[in-house]
Amino acid sequence: MSGHIGRNMWMWIGIFAVATAIAGLVRWKVGHAGIWGDLMAFCGCVLGILVMVQSQVGFVPTYAEQDDEDELPAQ
Secondary structure: OHHHHHHOHHHHHHHHHHHHHHHHHHHHHHOOOHHHHHHHHHHHHHHHHHHHHHHOOOOOOOOOOOOHHHHOOOO
């Protein structure tokens, strides 16, 4: 399943953005939080995670990461 999400990241971002907006609109029309507020918060959290993951796709750091062994002082 993760392969499907990874290959279609923009589609899933769109789905959760629409789901967040619809749940927010229904919550606003109903006038109290209840299940719609919880659904809106959940979809918004998943949307945020997907956006953060998408922002890191293809990122290559400009510096070489150090191993723990490289940080020890010479004796």
